[in-house]
Amino acid sequence: MRQLARILTTLGVLALLAAGAGPVLAADAAGEVVPCADCHDQVVAAFAATPHARAQGRSTDPNAICAVCHGGGAEHAASGDPAAISTPRGDAGAGLCLNCHTTAGPNPIELRSVHARSGLGCEGCHTMHPAGRIPEALLTREGSSACVSCHTGVAGSFRKPYTHRMHTTVGGSSRAGMQCASCHNPHGRSGEANLVRTRAGEVACLDCHTDKRGPFVFTHISTEVVGCLGCHEPHGSTNPKMLKRSRVAQLCLECHSLTSPTTVGSQPPSFHDLRSPRYQNCTTCHVAVHGSNSSPLLLR
Amino acid sequence: MTARLTSPLLLLTAVALAVPAAAQTLQYELAAGYQWLDVIGNDELFRTQTGEKDGFRLDSLNLLVVDTKGALAFDRLRVTAAGLGASPDSRLSLQASRAGVYSLRLAWSRADVFSALPGYANPLQERGIFPGQHTLDRRRQTLDLDLELLPGRTVTPLVGYSRSTYRGGARTTYHFGQDEFLLTSNLDEAVNEYRLGVGFAVGDFRGAVIQGWRSLESTNTMALAAGAGAGNNLRPLLGRDIDASRLDLRSRTEVDTPFTSANVTGRLWERVRVVGTYSRADADSEGNDSGDMTGRFASFALQRFFARAEERAVGKASQLNWRGEGRVEVDVAPWLDASLAYRSNHRELDGHAFVTTKYFETVNFSGAFPGDVSTVLGADTAWERDESLAEAKVIARPLPWLRAWASTGTVDQKITIMPALAEIVVPGGQGGTFQRDLDRLAGGAVVRLGVLSVGGDWTREEADRVVVRTDFTERKRLRGHLTLHLADKLRATATAEKIESSNPDPAIAYAAEVKHWAASVEVTPIPPLTVRAGYDSFRSDSTLRILRPQELRPDLSLYAEDGESLEAGAQARVSGFALEMGISRYRNRGSFPFDLKRFFTRFEVDLNRQLGVYAQLEQREYEESPLPQAYFDADRYGLFLRWTGK
Numbered sequence: 001m002r003q004l005a006r007i008l009t010t011l012g013v014l015a016l017l018a019a020g021a022g023p024v025l026a027a028d029a030a031g032e033v034v035p036c037a038d039c040h041d042q043v044v045a046a047f048a049a050t051p052h053a054r055a056q057g058r059s060t061d062p063n064a065i066c067a068v069c070h071g072g073g074a075e076h077a078a079s080g081d082p083a084a085i086s087t088p089r090g091d092a093g094a095g096l097c098l099n100c101h102t103t104a105g106p107n108p109i110e111l112r113s114v115h116a117r118s119g120l121g122c123e124g125c126h127t128m129h130p131a132g133r134i135p136e137a138l139l140t141r142e143g144s145s146a147c148v149s150c151h152t153g154v155a156g157s158f159r160k161p162y163t164h165r166m167h168t169t170v171g172g173s174s175r176a177g178m179q180c181a182s183c184h185n186p187h188g189r190s191g192e193a194n195l196v197r198t199r200a201g202e203v204a205c206l207d208c209h210t211d212k213r214g215p216f217v218f219t220h221i222s223t224e225v226v227g228c229l230g231c232h233e234p235h236g237s238t239n240p241k242m243l244k245r246s247r248v249a250q251l252c253l254e255c256h257s258l259t260s261p262t263t264v265g266s267q268p269p270s271f272h273d274l275r276s277p278r279y280q281n282c283t284t285c286h287v288a289v290h291g292s293n294s295s296p297l298l299l300r
Numbered sequence: 301m302t303a304r305l306t307s308p309l310l311l312l313t314a315v316a317l318a319v320p321a322a323a324q325t326l327q328y329e330l331a332a333g334y335q336w337l338d339v340i341g342n343d344e345l346f347r348t349q350t351g352e353k354d355g356f357r358l359d360s361l362n363l364l365v366v367d368t369k370g371a372l373a374f375d376r377l378r379v380t381a382a383g384l385g386a387s388p389d390s391r392l393s394l395q396a397s398r399a400g401v402y403s404l405r406l407a408w409s410r411a412d413v414f415s416a417l418p419g420y421a422n423p424l425q426e427r428g429i430f431p432g433q434h435t436l437d438r439r440r441q442t443l444d445l446d447l448e449l450l451p452g453r454t455v456t457p458l459v460g461y462s463r464s465t466y467r468g469g470a471r472t473t474y475h476f477g478q479d480e481f482l483l484t485s486n487l488d489e490a491v492n493e494y495r496l497g498v499g500f501a502v503g504d505f506r507g508a509v510i511q512g513w514r515s516l517e518s519t520n521t522m523a524l525a526a527g528a529g530a531g532n533n534l535r536p537l538l539g540r541d542i543d544a545s546r547l548d549l550r551s552r553t554e555v556d557t558p559f560t561s562a563n564v565t566g567r568l569w570e571r572v573r574v575v576g577t578y579s580r581a582d583a584d585s586e587g588n589d590s591g592d593m594t595g596r597f598a599s600f601a602l603q604r605f606f607a608r609a610e611e612r613a614v615g616k617a618s619q620l621n622w623r624g625e626g627r628v629e630v631d632v633a634p635w636l637d638a639s640l641a642y643r644s645n646h647r648e649l650d651g652h653a654f655v656t657t658k659y660f661e662t663v664n665f666s667g668a669f670p671g672d673v674s675t676v677l678g679a680d681t682a683w684e685r686d687e688s689l690a691e692a693k694v695i696a697r698p699l700p701w702l703r704a705w706a707s708t709g710t711v712d713q714k715i716t717i718m719p720a721l722a723e724i725v726v727p728g729g730q731g732g733t734f735q736r737d738l739d740r741l742a743g744g745a746v747v748r749l750g751v752l753s754v755g756g757d758w759t760r761e762e763a764d765r766v767v768v769r770t771d772f773t774e775r776k777r778l779r780g781h782l783t784l785h786l787a788d789k790l791r792a793t794a795t796a797e798k799i800e801s802s803n804p805d806p807a808i809a810y811a812a813e814v815k816h817w818a819a820s821v822e823v824t825p826i827p828p829l830t831v832r833a834g835y836d837s838f839r840s841d842s843t844l845r846i847l848r849p850q851e852l853r854p855d856l857s858l859y860a861e862d863g864e865s866l867e868a869g870a871q872a873r874v875s876g877f878a879l880e881m882g883i884s885r886y887r888n889r890g891s892f893p894f895d896l897k898r899f900f901t902r903f904e905v906d907l908n909r910q911l912g913v914y915a916q917l918e919q920r921e922y923e924e925s926p927l928p929q930a931y932f933d934a935d936r937y938g939l940f941l942r943w944t945g946k
Binding site for chain 1: 324325327329348349350351352359360362364366368375376378380382383384387388389390391397399409411415417419420421422423424425426433434440442451452460462464466472473474475480487489491493495499501506507508510512514516518532533549551553555557559561563565573575577579580581583585587589613615616617618619621622623629637639647649651652653655677679681683685693695703705715717720722723724725726728729730734746748755765766767768769770771781783791793794795797805807808816817818819820834836838844845846847848849850851852854857859861863865867884886888890891892894896898918922936946
């Protein structure tokens, strides 16, 4: 309750601050307005339907909108020299984009993203001036096809028989399937920081697999120590359930063999005779492998 | 199907009616039709892998309306949909915005989850019983609504709502009375989440604070499946048959999770940027389980036979998660960036369960002392996990065509586990404090020379000890990529990756190697024709020492993948006709050998400038060589109409 009161107070103060505040971009866009449309009439006309044009408001002079990214352009207008106008690209371009593109959530757009590190700027995947139809998120290639054009090996993983059902652009059969960005933040940093987080800060898997979230009184502790990737291969697996091993007992026993006192993983009692099919399939009895509220041995 | 389509179609109709001719830009594309399936072999396995079904299908919808004159309540409206109808996945989204006033995003999705595998975790396979006992036919639906007010202003209030449901039937098993019984299960789970927050942009600082409240309510009812009373084990136990005439189980779970997330980005000075993120979630769950079982059962723990049992369980768990990160990024020079980051992550859980079981009409194994017996279990569990990461990174651009980076970091993990006594059957390996420190060193470079890009990176991680047996003490990863991009004519990409993980501890003797390389080429010799081909090779080998439980004898767990994937395709468009074809094959010769072949073709004809019709065929043939029941040869074909306008 106290936390809620703190939040509401903060909201109130910020709302008061908002009352007198104007659009952030208006100041950046102000200045000398060059009649870009005199020469670039088709570009300016096409740009009018893009989200960037609309974000400036209806009353903004279209020529002034050009200046937001390209600068004043007076010298370029006078000389016609293409080099005399700013065309933001790479790191400088990203800096400009990030003036507005902040994200209100746990998956930020990073200036030093994993892609930026490799020299891939915003323009590598997005277009500010789409030709013809205006694509979703101004992507140069539909869906995840931009991702797999470089990440060829990942596309190959999704050709395995057991995968998340993907969008057509990654070899799936439906345009409604998952996309790379369902789990990865293409604007995030490398490694674990590249994975999407839920709004409550959990790993992306739990956004859909709500029944695995818990919390459970009897936690299968591997879900906390090594996470989902301890047992599953999210990019596609040769094994059912996207598991790392094709036989259940093998997967379980790799942790549940008490050969060392310094590791986590209990020893199955000796009545688990692996020569019997009954004990080769651990999940026949231990059905609650992700955790249980009532069964210490994860039987229910 | 009708019910499935009603809500999305009503929404689409409402949108269509709400768009008057005042729109200055109107772009739309709609493709819909009917698809049929023809499956030879195991159709349940086909559905497990693809989820496809017969029926009407909205392949795609894309509608964009832009208003520049203020005639509508929005400046931009985009509606997209795909897969409505006979598709395992459906998606519908609506985005509407008016500059400086609001930005609205509404997204709905549905995923059908089906699983009925013949060989996976099937203890009755040797008896010729298929599929396995764990099957699933459920549906997951999610709805996300985010509203941002006064976008682009200093302060932007944020409001959000999400709802997720997961419902449907399944078959599972229950180990009770010294046998396993097949159950039918029906799950009804709903998650509601409300969010309230603000985004802010003050000076050089931007960020957001969001407070959310999430609740989960889940009910799972299970009952003995028809004809499953004999259980999995048909042999008598101590001279008596074990069977069930009634098994009714019910699990009810409620979880409340208030959460907070905050992020801020800003510049302290011209060359110094700071980033901070924080999230915290407190989850409290309460589970109420009950079970009524009737039949002929045995209990080794009680050393008795019994004829009925009632079980009631209450479990409560409180979990706190928080995660914070701070990072400083410095532009040391125009060609050199450096960053320092520190992240800390804490998770802890306290759990308590109280389980009472009453056994009726018990008889001890010698046949005496009939009567009722009650057992009470009170269990307390707890664990706590802390992880911190400190990392330093530099990125250099010494030459316009060269980019190189290096990073070093250390991860400290500490986990303390206090299991309940009831969780321990064989002492050891469950409780205690486990610590692991991991050092990471990485570097890489990318060279971009006009049309050619070549890059590689290397990572080495060393840990002082392991927490689970499949952890490594040393891991090396080497990756390389090459891209050749000749305007719109040719794009060739090759990637290679090698990962070696090991733990030389003789008690574990873990060694794993993954080698994966892939190449693809896409050529457009003349503008209407594109041809592509790709090859992937996946190889992995893993060995790990294990104990076979029946005699506690050491053994080796060996696993191998030897997969090879070939893919080729072409697409062409000539004066109103379009053809697309693709063929692929994935073959694995490793521990789980199989062969998967796919073929796809699509032929499209433009009837006029706005209308077109296309037919498509997808073939999929799958075969696991050790199990004849794991085979299908499926055709999915359909006829669709496309309507486009601008």
